[in-house]
Amino acid sequence: MIRSMYSGIGGMKNFQTKLDVIGNNIANVNTFGFKKGRTTFKDLVSQQLAGASNPTDNRGGTNPRQIGLGGTLASVDTIHTQGSLQTTGRALDLGISGDGFFIVNDGNLSYYTRAGNFYLDREGTLVTADGLKVQGYLPDPVSGQIDPNRFGDLKVEAGNVIPPQATTDVSLKGNLNANLPVGATPPEYVYVQYKVTDSLGGQHDLRMQFERTGAGAWNYTAERFDKEIVPPGSPWVPLTTPATGTLNFDSNGALITTGFPIPATNMVLSTAELGTSTNQVNADPVTIPLSVNMFQGLTQFEGSNTADVDQINGNSEGFLESFNISQTGEINGIYTNGEVRILGQMAMATFNNTGGLTKSGDNLFQVSNNSGVPNIGFAGQGRGVIAGSSLEMSNVDLSEEFTEMIVAQRGFQANTRIITTSDEILQELVNLKR
Known part of the structure; x- marks a missing residue:
């Protein structure tokens, strides 16, 4: 009798957690780069009434007799499926098609995000809406080509000048x-x-x-x-x-x-x-x-x-006029003298266990003990490609969430009935004393 009441209480808690996760998904249906959550359950330990027996020459074996003691939360998963890409027409809006995360840094820690709505601060540094600096590879100052050993903050400085270079070839x-x-x-x-x-x-x-x-x-x-x-x-x-x-x-x-x-x-x-x-x-x-x-x-x-x-080769003096970002994350500066120079290349990170990343708010993820170390490199090399002037939308499906909400609501109601029914039976037992 009492066991059923505690099973009902446990079930109510489980479905309340499920409703919390669903509510968070629905609240972030329009959050760029958001990845929805999913709740799973498992049964608790079962009380053993009788164990299983072996068959003999005269009698067959018997199965165990157990009474379950309710359910509990198994996991709250982050589902990293691809969200749809929405075209914005803004040069600094970047979406990822495929696996991978942008890398941002606040000076002490590195974070990872799928939200590519970036901005330029007054120094020309590429940042997130909260001011975290986007990380990538920088060009060699002599050759102008991307140097895989030079990693840091990406910049697009207005008025950047390339000096004249004499023709030699x-x-x-x-x-x-x-x-x-x-x-x-x-x-x-x-x-x-x-x-x-x-x-x-x-x-x-x-x-x-x-x-x-x-x-x-x-x-x-x-x-x-x-x-x-x-x-x-x-x-x-x-x-x-x-x-x-x-x-x-x-x-x-x-x-x-x-x-x-x-x-x-x-x-x-x-x-x-x-x-x-x-x-x-x-x-x-x-x-x-x-x-x-x-x-x-x-x-x-x-x-x-x-x-x-x-x-x-060779060029006259040129001033940075505009820029664009390629599918592989190259930031190409276009100068008034017709030259196109690489200003930097965005870095991308993948993980062995993407589901193991820890959500830290502000559309950011952090490395956890079970995510694995980040595999950092260029977009398109076993990682997703960058879609320019686009943003990845949330992967929340409202029809699915509302269906799950109905299931959770009915499950919660059913567990309350367990408690009220158990209470009525207990009341009948108390009335026996009369």
């Missing part, structure tokens, strides 16, 4: 027409025109002239554009330090690189050539190696002339 690609007449007149030469940058950020026009001199043989000459020459003279003149040479192609149209003959080792645009007689500059000379790397992209086939610039 040019490579060409395309075809030189094998049908071009030998000893052609200048209008039939092949020209590749490009701009180079000096150490002060000034832009200068250069071109490479190609003249076919024989079967598989071409002479090249580097020329510069002289602004002071007016018609009828040509404004294109050879460099003061001659930069000429010969290219040879085999019968298959490929450049012969063995023993590559280059009379001049560098193409040099001197300081005097960088300015004019009325506007001199003090920039360093522009020096570009005339090596096989510059010409190895060229071919000689029959057909049209398609020779052009493949790659060229």
